[in-house]
Amino acid sequence: GDSVTQMEGPVTLSEEAFLTINCTYTATGYPSLFWYVQYPGEGLQLLLKATKADDKGSNKGFEATYRKETTSFHLEKGSVQVSDSAVYFCALSDGYNKLIFGAGTRLAVHP
């Protein structure tokens, strides 16, 4: 079945460092891909999405490109802030009824 694999955390960075969180997927069709963010004590919020190959999703300085050839959707940000500390989930839609999530990657950014 469809699945999402993302790098294990926690990821610990200093403020203004470059961030990459790897995400790869397995899917039989052409899924839409998402990054969700979960701040402490809150629900998930959509961070960005891409619906077809080579699309780039971007929001709040974060970017991810839908790479069909490598089945990847890596999340990047050029300069992280303390306020970016959260858990990040990569997900795909199976085209029918649900989102399939990766295990989540915790990011901690220190001043």
Next chain:
Amino acid sequence: EAQVTQNPRYLITVTGKKLTVTCSQNMNHEYMSWYRQDPGLGLRQIYYSMNVEVTDKGDVPEGYKVSRKEKRNFPLILESPSPNQTSLYFCASSLAWTSGPSYEQYFGPGTRLTVT
């Protein structure tokens, strides 16, 4: 304010005591869903509802029931909770669900359930 609300936010209960977690959305969304979040597993879907007439099982439905009597509400029912249902639960909704959708799913704040 557009939102998904869940109650209670925290619940500690004992094995076998029936409980209900409520979920309500004020966005007139057709689609609603319940997920559970466990460490190292991400979120897994329990049940979903395409509209008030269609409700179906997700990946981990055992031990849970749902009800969709009206569009805005989608309660999760645990008839006889067990310790393996200790988890963080999220309700979500979206405008609709079509094949290859790009409709955003909106999540509630979560309900942390502990079953002893």
